[in-house]
Amino acid sequence: MKSPTLSIDALNKVVAALPEDNLATSRRAALDQFRQDGMPGGREENWKYTDLSEAVAIANRWLEAGAEIPRAGVAAVDDIVRAIDADWIVIDNGQIDTQAVDGTAIAGVEIKHLSSSAEQLTPSGRLGDLNAALLRDGLRISIAASTELARPIGILIVDHADSAATVSQIRVDIDVAANSSAGFIEYHVSNGDAELYANSVVNVTLGDGSRADYVRIQDRDRAHEQTGYQSVTVGRDAELRHCAFDFGGRMVRNDLVIDLANPGGNAEFAGLYLIGDGQHIDNHTRTDHRTGPTESHQEYRGILTGKARGVWNGKAIVHKGADGTDAEQANHNLVLSRNAEIDAKPELEIYADDVKCSHGTTIGQLDETALFYLRTRGLSQHDAKQVLTRAFAQAIVGKAPISSLHDFLADRIAGRLDQLMQETDA
Amino acid sequence: MLEVKDLKASIGGTEILRGLSLRVDAGEVHAIMGPNGSGKSTLAQVIAGHSDYDVTDGTVAFRGKNLLELEPEERAREGIFLGFQYPVEIPGVNNAYLLKAAVNAKRKHQGLDEIDAFEFLKLAREKMALLDMDPKLLNRGVNEGFSGGEKKRNEILQMAMLEPSLAILDETDSGLDIDALRAVAEGVNALRAPNRAIVLVTHYQRLLDYIEPDHVHVLSEGRIARSGDKSLALELEEKGYDWVRKAANG
Numbered sequence: 153m154k155s156p157t158l159s160i161d162a163l164n165k166v167v168a169a170l171p172e173d174n175l176a177t178s179r180r181a182a183l184d185q186f187r188q189d190g191m192p193g194g195r196e197e198n199w200k201y202t203d204l205s206e207a208v209a210i211a212n213r214w215l216e217a218g219a220e221i222p223r224a225g226v227a228a229v230d231d232i233v234r235a236i237d238a239d240w241i242v243i244d245n246g247q248i249d250t251q252a253v254d255g256t257a258i259a260g261v262e263i264k265h266l267s268s269s270a271e272q273l274t275p276s277g278r279l280g281d282l283n284a285a286l287l288r289d290g291l292r293i294s295i296a297a298s299t300e301l302a303r304p305i306g307i308l309i310v311d312h313a314d315s316a317a318t319v320s321q322i323r324v325d326i327d328v329a330a331n332s333s334a335g336f337i338e339y340h341v342s343n344g345d346a347e348l349y350a351n352s353v354v355n356v357t358l359g360d361g362s363r364a365d366y367v368r369i370q371d372r373d374r375a376h377e378q379t380g381y382q383s384v385t386v387g388r389d390a391e392l393r394h395c396a397f398d399f400g401g402r403m404v405r406n407d408l409v410i411d412l413a414n415p416g417g418n419a420e421f422a423g424l425y426l427i428g429d430g431q432h433i434d435n436h437t438r439t440d441h442r443t444g445p446t447e448s449h450q451e452y453r454g455i456l457t458g459k460a461r462g463v464w465n466g467k468a469i470v471h472k473g474a475d476g477t478d479a480e481q482a483n484h485n486l487v488l489s490r491n492a493e494i495d496a497k498p499e500l501e502i503y504a505d506d507v508k509c510s511h512g513t514t515i516g517q518l519d520e521t522a523l524f525y526l527r528t529r530g531l532s533q534h535d536a537k538q539v540l541t542r543a544f545a546q547a548i549v550g551k552a553p554i555s556s557l558h559d560f561l562a563d564r565i566a567g568r569l570d571q572l573m574q575e576t577d578a
Numbered sequence: 579m580l581e582v583k584d585l586k587a588s589i590g591g592t593e594i595l596r597g598l599s600l601r602v603d604a605g606e607v608h609a610i611m612g613p614n615g616s617g618k619s620t621l622a623q624v625i626a627g628h629s630d631y632d633v634t635d636g637t638v639a640f641r642g643k644n645l646l647e648l649e650p651e652e653r654a655r656e657g658i659f660l661g662f663q664y665p666v667e668i669p670g671v672n673n674a675y676l677l678k679a680a681v682n683a684k685r686k687h688q689g690l691d692e693i694d695a696f697e698f699l700k701l702a703r704e705k706m707a708l709l710d711m712d713p714k715l716l717n718r719g720v721n722e723g724f725s726g727g728e729k730k731r732n733e734i735l736q737m738a739m740l741e742p743s744l745a746i747l748d749e750t751d752s753g754l755d756i757d758a759l760r761a762v763a764e765g766v767n768a769l770r771a772p773n774r775a776i777v778l779v780t781h782y783q784r785l786l787d788y789i790e791p792d793h794v795h796v797l798s799e800g801r802i803a804r805s806g807d808k809s810l811a812l813e814l815e816e817k818g819y820d821w822v823r824k825a826a827n828g
Contacts, residue, residue: 525666527650528626528659529676529736530683536651539679543670543719 155194156208158282160187162215167285169219175266175287178273182284189278201463201495202405202434207377210349213317221245221288221320222312222344229310229341237556238306238337241291245311246320246350248289260299260332266290266323273323276353277407279379283321283353290323297329297359304335304365304554311341313348313376322352330359330387335554338368340378342400348376355383358390360414365393365553371564372400374431383409386446389416393553396423397561398433399568405434412439412446419448424548426565428572429458437481439468444476444504453548454485455541455569456492458576467499468509475506485515486544488537489576534573541569579604579775580625580744585636586800587624594620596800597636602744605772609786609811610779612797613819618779619663621797622748626660627653640744654680655687657743661733661750663779668720673732676720677702677739684740705738708768710761727758734765745769746777751785763788783815796822 167183170176191208193199214220222245233240239258242249253263266273267289276283293305311320328334342348350372358364364384372378378401384392398404410419425433439448454462468479485494498511518540526536542565549561580602587595594617602608612618624631625638627650638645645653668676682692693701706713709731721729730750737745747766751759766776766789778785786794786808794810795802796819803822804810814822 519666522666522668524628524650525662525668526676528654528662529680530651530654530687530740531679532651532683533649535679535683539671539676540668543668546670 156191156203156205158191158208159212159215162212163285166215166219170288173267174270175273175289179285179287182273182281185275186278186281186285189281191282192278198436198465202403202432204379204403204405206403207349207379210317210347210377211319213347214319214349217316219286219319220316221247222314222318223247229308232308232339232341233306235560236306236337238304240306240308243291243307243309243322245318246288246322248291253291258301258305260296261301261305262294262296264292264294266292266325274325274355276355276381276383279351280353280381283323283351286319286321287323288321290325292325292327294327295329295332295334297331299329299332299334301334304337306337306339309338309340309350309352311348311350311372311376313342313344313346315346317347318344318349320348320350322350324354326354326356326364328356328358328362328364331361332359333363333365335365336367337554337557338366340370340372340380342372342376344373348373350376350378352378352380354381357385358387358392360388360390362387363391363393366395367552367554367557368394368396369561370396370398370400370404370406372404374400375402377401377403379405381407381409383411384419385411386414386417386419388414390414390418392419392421394419394421395548395552396421396435397548398423398425398427398435399564401433402430403432406436408435408437410437410439410448411442412448413442415443415445417446420551421448421450422548422551423452424545425452425454425462426545426568426572427454427456427460427462428575429460432461432463434463436463436465437467439479441468441470441474441477441479443471444474444506445478446474446476447478449480451482451484451548451551453483453544454494455488455545456485456494457488457572459489459491461492462494464494465497465499466511468501470500470502470504470507470509472503474504477504477507477509479507479509481511483513484544486541487515487517488541488573538566538569538573542566545569579641581637581639583637585621585624585638586634587620587631588634589620589631593634594631594800595624598797598801600795600802602775602777604743604775606793607770607776607778607789607791608793608795609791610777610795610797611781611783611811611814613823614781616797617800618797619748622660622746622779625653625746626650626658651683655684659737659740659742659745661737661745661747663749663752665721665729665733667722667724669722671720673718673720674702674716677716677736680736681739702735702739705735708738709734709765711735726753727755730754730758730762731765734762738765738769741769743773744775744777746779748779749781750778751780751782759785760788783811786811798823
């Protein structure tokens with residue numbers, strides 16, 4: 153398998169036509185870098201199971217057709233905004249609803265357009281370069297020091313592809329200053345019958361003694377493709393609580409990169425992928441313990457039906473001198489069909505002496521004894537399966553650090569599960 | 579109420595029940611005793627509908643219906659309850675949720691509306707008090723982290739809520755201390771009724787000091803080797819299972 157190739161000529165032309173705003177320098181630098189490095193994929197170990205060639209094909213068709221960006225429909229958005237209590241900002245096919253941003257006044261929070269910020273974009277990997285090169289606008293959200301947000305900030309990313317192949321680039325920088333605590337909901341949806349590839353980059357910096365509660369929900373159309381890169385730099389005695397849910401998408405690749413470079417840094421993160429026929433969801437996490445004492449605990453769970461394909465790769469690197477590291481990773485999969493496939497790989501690289509590290513991976517089916525038990529209590533086989541599967545998912549829902557989302561997530565999971573079980577008659 | 583005739587059942591090709599016949603009428607309490615491997619639990623599992631067991635011969639009728647044609651959930655809704663020897667821990671499924679789902683599955687089958695939430699809670703708390711159960715257990719995962727005694731009480735709680743016509747309690751006494759045994763027995767005795775039958779599957783006579791059976795059967799090698807009244811259990815306690823085995827073979 154070769155790395156898929158993006159049409160550089162078309163990319164050059166599209167990037168050159170973008171406005172000479174504050175992002176122009178970053179765009180050019182990213183374009184130069186991207187021209188050197190190209191797309192990830194091919195023989196690379198990190199991309200072994202995930203093929204970006206369809207996303208690249210969509211991008212080529214879009215670039216060659218002049219890189220038009222349609223405005224998204226907001227119908228799907230209203231429901232979410234109504235159901236979840238948060239201060240919402242909408243990113244619509246990578247464009248930002250200016251009015252909402254400029255009109256959003258939350259004490260201790262500053263929200264800015266990246267296009268009007270003088271700061272250069274942080275390099276964020278090869279897909280991050282593609283993102284930066286094509287970026288029209290993004291958001292920078294800054295939480296002032298010693299601020300405690302009462303409501304989470306919701307970032308609703310909605311993409312729409314109605315009549316032609318569409319690509320959107322989403323970029324959000326989040327800065328939580330020292331001794332603050334804030335909740336964030338990053339919610340991806342997409343709609344429309346045409347092809348779509350969305351590429352998002354979110355870089356989070358947590359100041360000393362701060363805390364971020366972060367929930368990411370990806371519920372895109374099942375024909376659409378997405379790559380998402382998120383980095384989190386954790387300050388001294390700072391805490392990250394992160395939980396990611398993947399329901400939609402045809403090809404989805406998530407990279408979560410956590411940097412624990414300061415003593416007392418702590419990251420608890422979890423994820424759930426609930427997927428069916430034709431879906432390929434790849435979660436790669438990387439945690440760098442650069443010093444001690446630092447802690448990371450992760451648990452991802454997958455529920456796979458039909459011909460779903462899941463990938464989980466959890467990498468923890470304990471660098472030289474990072475004594476007092478506690479790193480734990482777990483991945484559990486419930487495979488409800490014969491044709492689903494999961495590739496699960498925990499990876500620990502340890503270069504320090506005094507560390508506590510563990511990992512565990514399981515792949516299994518529903519417990520027959522528990523199924524029988526429930527049926528002897530009068531539950532139908534279908535209901536018994538539903539109940540047990542929801543319970544499996546519930547362990548992750550319970551870890552979502554914004555508890556006002558728990559009921560919403562449980563409902564979404566029940567609804568999706570019902571749909572998937574009907575499709576596969578599982 | 580329950581009529582088992584010449585029942586033969588096997589698991590993985592090994593025959594466990596070898597022509598067992600048993601008749602249980604409404605209002606009766608039967609105790610089924612026997613050494614390990616005699617087929618006591620198999621009988622309970624086959625009546626409840628466990629798919630690991632193949633019924634190769636014989637019939638099981640419940641109120642005139644052919645039970646062997648029904649799925650486990652249909653048997654439950656018809657009024658059969660199996661109390662498990664090893665109640666299953668189901669983390670993430672709320673105990674109250676299961677109780678309610680079970681009650682409603684049965685009510686739906688009977689053409690009744692779902693139980694009112696307030697009514698349900700009141701009833702559950704009442705039954706729990708009778709079983710001397712911590713009300714907090716209602717909001718825990720099903721049997722999750724329960725002690726042995728709590729698990730068995732939880733089985734009896736389910737039975738009390740479901741009010742089955744036929745309750746089969748598989749080794750309900752195993753692993754119980756004397757207080758738990760008393761509480762469980764009290765719960766069972768409270769459910770004795772003219773329209774209900776209870777089958778106690780047990781290895782030891784001890785349980786029968788607290789729940790007095792009308793009939794006692796001793797299983798040996800997949801058949802009922804001996805039947806009698808409660809004095810049979812005492813005789814058995816005294817002479818041991820070898821006595822039955824020898825008598826059956828001799």
